Each structure stands twice: as structure tokens, then as C-alpha cells.
Amino acid sequence: MGYETIRLEYEEQLAILTIDRPKALNAFNAKALQEVELALRVVHHNAQLRALIVTGSGEKAFVAGADIAEMVEMTPTQAREFAGIGHRVFHMMETLSIPTIAAVNGFALGGGCELALCCDLIYASENAKLGLPEVTLGVIPGFGGTQRLTRLVGRVRAKELIFTGEMVDAAKAKEIGLVLEVLPADRLMEHCRSVAHKLLKRGPLAIAQAKRVIEFGADGDLRSANELERQGFSMLFGSEDQREGMRAFLEKRQPMFKGR
Numbered sequence: 001m002g003y004e005t006i007r008l009e010y011e012e013q014l015a016i017l018t019i020d021r022p023k024a025l026n027a028f029n030a031k032a033l034q035e036v037e038l039a040l041r042v043v044h045h046n047a048q049l050r051a052l053i054v055t056g057s058g059e060k061a062f063v064a065g066a067d068i069a070e071m072v073e074m075t076p077t078q079a080r081e082f083a084g085i086g087h088r089v090f091h092m093m094e095t096l097s098i099p100t101i102a103a104v105n106g107f108a109l110g111g112g113c114e115l116a117l118c119c120d121l122i123y124a125s126e127n128a129k130l131g132l133p134e135v136t137l138g139v140i141p142g143f144g145g146t147q148r149l150t151r152l153v154g155r156v157r158a159k160e161l162i163f164t165g166e167m168v169d170a171a172k173a174k175e176i177g178l179v180l181e182v183l184p185a186d187r188l189m190e191h192c193r194s195v196a197h198k199l200l201k202r203g204p205l206a207i208a209q210a211k212r213v214i215e216f217g218a219d220g221d222l223r224s225a226n227e228l229e230r231q232g233f234s235m236l237f238g239s240e241d242q243r244e245g246m247r248a249f250l251e252k253r254q255p256m257f258k259g260r
Contacts, residue, residue, distance in 0.1 A: 005032040007057075008039045013050040014196050015043050018057055019115075025064035026056040028111045033085050040092045047259065050204050051196040052096065054119055055103040056112070059127065059185050062104045063112025068137070079142070086111065086143035093118040094215070097208040099199050103192040104128045105185060109167065114141060117148040120211065122178065123192055124170040125185040130178060131167035151218070153177050203241045204259040209233075 007018040017039055019026040026032075043049055056062040066086075074082065093100060093115070102108075102119035108130045116122050116130070124130070132145045140146060141162065150158040153176050161168070170182040183191050199207065209232040217225030236242050241257045248255035 003035045003039070005029070006035045006039055008042065010049075011193075013048055013200050014193070015046075015049050015052045017043075017052060017054045019055075019063050020057040022057045022060070024067065025061035025107060026058075026112070027061075027064045027067045028086075028115075029067040029070050030082070030085065033089050037085075037089045037092065040089070040096065043098070044092070044096060050098055050207075050259075051199045052098055052100045053103055053189070053192050053196055054093075054100060054115065055189065055192075056105055059105050059125070061106040061112070062102070062108040062128070063115055064107040065110030065112055065133075066143075083142040086114070090114060090118045090144050097211065098204070099196075099207055099211065101192050101196055103188050104130065104170075104179065105188055107167075109133055110141065110145075111143050114143040114145040114148065116179075117145065117152060121180060121195065123181050123183060123188060123195070124173060124179040125188040126170055126182055127185055128170040128173070128179070128182075129167040130170075130173050131165065132162050133165040133167065135163065136165040149178075201254075201257075203236075203245055203255070203257045205239050205241050205257075206236055206245075209236055 005019070005021050007020050009016045019032060021027060021032060043052055071082070099121065100119040102116040102122045104116055104122060104124040106125065106127055106129070108116050108128060110132060113130050113132055132141045132149065134141050146162060149161065157176055170179065173179045174182050181191065213229050213232045217228045240260050244257060245255045
């Protein structure tokens with residue numbers, strides 16, 4: 001499939017999605033969001049894939065935000081529809097059954113920060129800058145940033161970042177729990193690939209179930225969340241992967257998971 005604003009590449013069971021609008025610092029326009037949606041559908045339907053890395057073209061930007069030139073004349077109705085596209089696409093990213101890794105290289109602002117927040121794991125280069133600066137434009141985050149950032153870093157810290165609209169550097173982002181690790185720019189993708197390859201060796205059904213249980217359980221009461229975990233745990237005992245994983249452990253060999 002040909003894309004104009006993104007690249008979707010494969011390294012065996014690993015997919016790499018690159019937002020590719022370097023002249024616009026990879027900012028999201030409607031076309032880019034639509035192509036990300038198409039790419040995620042392709043990834044979702046490819047049963048061979050076991051991990052996805054998301055990044056931006058070049059070292060200056062992951063995604064510098066949404067394309068302001070497209071938004072400046074929007075009516076409330078058009079803005080609602082545009083936000084709806086973003087929410088739909090980012091929900092698809094968040095609910096992929098395979099683990100997703102954001103490799104944040106450079107600016108991750110507005111929609112770019114919101115894209116990173118949809119990923120399971122976030123790693124950043126030393127030159128990364130993250131933030132939700134929408135209030136400086138007279139609006140608020142529209143692709144889920146107010147909600148996902150709050151759940152990740154806490155209500156008060158999220159309010160500070162969103163109310164001020166200020167960017168934080170990679171070191172500060174790690175300090176507040178927004179990113180997991182900070183790497184030199186030339187080692188960022190190497191590190192993300194290394195993490196991805198670890199995940200490729202784990203049971204894919206188990207990772208998918210763990211992701212589902214964490215996401216759905218995090219906002220519930222502990223008793224209900226633990227019941228969700230119990231159900232997920234027991235369901236996996238009907239899989240070939242569970243039998244293979246435990247037999248491999250007893251036989252002191254590496255398991256060969258098949259995702260079934």
C-alpha cells in the first residue's frame with residue numbers, strides 16, 4: 001500500500017510506523033491521521049506481527065502537533081469531527097493487541113505527545129521535548145491528552161503541564177514518569193528495537209491478555225480488577241502457548257510460541 005505521509009516497514013515480526021512529513025516537523029494533518037488509521041488496520045490484521053514501534057522521520061521531531069494551518073478556520077462542528085478522527089485513530093493504537101513502543105525523537109507536542117501517550121512504552125532521545133501547548137493557541141488537547149496524561153503522571157502534574165502549555169525536556173519527562181528512559185539520539189531506535197525483540201520472544205497471547213487486563217483494570221475498583229486478572233490468567237490455560245511455555249521451562253529450553 002502506498003502512503004504519502006507515513007511509512008510502514010517490517011523487520012520480520014516487528015512493524016515500524018514512521019510519521020513522515022519532515023518539512024512540517026511531522027505534524028498531523030487530516031491525511032496523516034487517515035493514513036495512520038489505514039496502517040493500524042493493516043497491523044491489526046497481520047497475525048504474524050508481535051510488536052510495533054512508532055516514531056517520526058528525522059531527529060528534529062517525533063510529531064510536532066496537529067497542523068495549525070488546517071485548524072485555524074475550523075468551525076466547532078468541523079473541530080468536533082477532526083477531534084473525532086484523532087480519538088478514533090489513537091484508540092486503535094491504544095487497543096492493538098500487540099505491544100507498542102514510542103521512540104520519541106525531538107518534538108512531541110500536542111497531537112504528537114498524545115500519540116506517544118497511546119503507546120504502551122515510551123522512550124525518548126536526549127533532545128526530545130514533550131508537551132501539550134494547546135492553551136497557548138486558545139484551545140485544549142483534543143486527541144485524549146487531558147485524560148491519558150492525567151492517568152500517567154497524576155492529576156496535579158497534568159494540570160501544571162496543560163495549564164501552562166510548557167514543554168519539558170527528556171530528563172524532566174523521565175522524572176515525572178512521562179517517559180521510561182532517555183537515550184542518545186543515535187541509540188534511541190537501537191534501544192527500542194532491543195526492547196521489541198525481547199517482547200517478540202514472549203508469549204504473544206499472554207502479552208495481549210496482560211495489556212487488556214492492565215488497561216481495563218486500571219480504572220476499576222481493585223476487587224473487580226483482580227477478578228478480570230483471574231479470568232485472563234485462567235483463559236490462557238486453554239492455549240498451546242501456555243503448554244509450550246511451561247514445558248519449555250521444565251525441559252530447560254527456550255519456548256517456541258505460536259500465538260495460539
